[in-house]
Amino acid sequence: MRAIRQPNQRKSFRVRDNLQLYLIMLPVLVHIFIFSYIPMYGILIAFQNxxxxxxxxxxxxTDWVGFQHxxxxxxxxxFGRLMRNTFLLSFYFLVFGxxxxxxxxxxxxxxxxxxxxxxxxxxxxxxxFISNVVVAGMVLSFINTDGIVNAIVKLFGGTPVALNTEPGYFPAIYTITSIWKSFGWSSILYLAAMSSVDPHQYEAAKMDGANRFKQMLHITLPAIRPTIFILLIFAIGNLLSANSEFILLIYNPMVYETADVIGTYLYRDGLLGGNFSAGTAVGLFISIINFTLLYTANTLSRKYSDYALW
Structure with missing residues (x-):
């Protein structure tokens, strides 16, 4: 008769059987622990001067101030401007990108x-793979009064506009540039999911008279549905995390009304201004909001679609 392994023996067997996989994961786990978990000790200064x-x-x-910051x-x-701009820029990228x-x-x-x-x-x-600095330089040169965008405007009889000084144009400039920079790389996961589709399904659909569009609609799209839901959950969890690095490179005080986000405010006030405690408090607040959004999106996705992170 086959011996029945005890629970501890089964766990030990699984560890030995997957030892190589655990060793591959070890450097990543060490990196996350050192650079993501150990620095969390610094959250304490959010409650101090x-x-x-x-x-x-x-x-x-230690000068404790509680929740004063x-x-x-x-x-x-x-506060209102920062929250509005951060949410809107991320929301535009989510909806259109x-x-x-x-x-x-x-x-x-x-x-x-x-x-x-x-x-x-x-x-x-x-x-x-193009640096944000290079992309920002390209964008600023394109939207200047003598840039290619205004050259096209003048070609059709329009009046050149300094787009980099008009607050109303900033959300569109940021959204279009972000989509252009990320859509190709983001498509890799979807292409990888499509590669796992059994070719026999397409052959059977052809025999049933399905054209290319119907094959894509009823075979390919359902195959990548889990990937879509997982990435959508992550996207919702980052609704208050606009690309501050890129915004810092292309914005100026004349467009603060629509361009100033929480990340840029933290850079100016927290880092350059030396208000480290206040900056940490704002960062902690945004992290809590993002985690709440992520948890809510994951719960709703698990309830209504059976796709979730956990």
Whole structure:
């Protein structure tokens, strides 16, 4: 008779059987622990009046202020503008940019020419590897009064506009540039999911008279549905995390009305201004909001679609 393993023996067997996989994961786990979990100790300064050189925990040297920095931020003159701009810029990118990689992957999957398909795929990946500094320089040169955008406007009889100084144009500039830079790279996951579809399903659909569009609608799209839901959950969880690095490179005081977000405010006030405690408090508040959004989106997705992160 086959011996029955006890629970501890089964766990030990699984560890030995997957030892190589655990060893592959070890460097990543160590990296996450060092650079993501250990720095969380610094959250303490959000509840202190901290200055460089002061101890984090001391009976006499630590000035605890509780939630004062949070209250000051909520009652501050920029709270409404920062929250509105951060949410709107992320929301625009979610609404107008989330479906672009999906559509691109679906169309790319339908190409028959292997050479042309590889060329288009490679060309779409390239913007992802261009530095934000280079992209920002390109954008600013395009939208200047003597840039290519205004050259096209003048060609059709319009009046040139300094787009980089008009607050109303900033959301569109940010959204279009972000989509252009990310859609090709984001399509990789969808293309990988499509590659796992059994070719016999397409052959059976052809025999049943389904054209290419119906095959894409009823075979390819359902195959990537789990990937779509998972990435959508992540996107909702980042609704208050606009690309601050890129915004810092292309914005200026004249467009603060629509361009100033929480990340840029933290850079100016927290880092350049030396208000480390206030900056940490704002960052902690945004992290809590993002986690709440992520948890809510995951719960709703698990309840109504059976696709979830956990």
């Amino acid at each position: 901290y200055y460089p050189g002061k101890p984090f925990l001391s009976l006499h040297g 949070f209250i000051d931020f909520f009652n501050g003159p920029y 989330f479906w672009v990689p999906i559509l691109f992957a679906l169309l790319l999957n339908e190409l028959k020419s292997g050479v042309f398909k590889k060329y288009v795929q490679t060309a779409s990946y390239l913007p992802h």
